[in-house]
Amino acid sequence: MGELTEVYEQYAEQVFKYLMVLCRNVDIAEELTQETFYQAVRSIDSYNGECKMSVWLCQIAKHTYYKYVDKQVKQPQSEYLMNHLPSVETNLIENENKIALYRMIHLLEEPYKEILLLRILGGLTFKEIGEIHLKNENWARVTFYRAKLKLRERGNMNEE
Numbered sequence: 001m002g003e004l005t006e007v008y009e010q011y012a013e014q015v016f017k018y019l020m021v022l023c024r025n026v027d028i029a030e031e032l033t034q035e036t037f038y039q040a041v042r043s044i045d046s047y048n049g050e051c052k053m054s055v056w057l058c059q060i061a062k063h064t065y066y067k068y069v070d071k072q073v074k075q076p077q078s079e080y081l082m083n084h085l086p087s088v089e090t091n092l093i094e095n096e097n098k099i100a101l102y103r104m105i106h107l108l109e110e111p112y113k114e115i116l117l118l119r120i121l122g123g124l125t126f127k128e129i130g131e132i133h134l135k136n137e138n139w140a141r142v143t144f145y146r147a148k149l150k151l152r153e154r155g156n157m158n159e160e
Contacts, residue, residue, distance in 0.1 A: 036061040112147035
């Protein structure tokens, strides 16, 4: 039993650091370090000395981590899904809001309308939008900002 304690004291920190690289969570890395040494004790007969003890332990740690990840993926997450999936009502409200937003954008004059669509739907950068309009990036930023102000004004008018 003394040898096992020495092995643990000698390699636990190295195994822990290796697991931290894999999972980036202190609590999980500590738990998996313990599990790694448990598995090492169970399979010590299979260690033949062909590689360093640290390498063998890190291999066990890697497999322990993979088992942990598989277990997390396979666990039923119905409660999580129930709490985080949008309801039918939420989807309807979001879709109505999208339609209202695109309707307001459609009613904007050019170039505001096009710049909003290029930025929001097209995902273009301000530099790319400026190039399309043969202007600079700053012009695209300012025009986008002004378009958002116009949308805000129209949204406030609709609420009144």
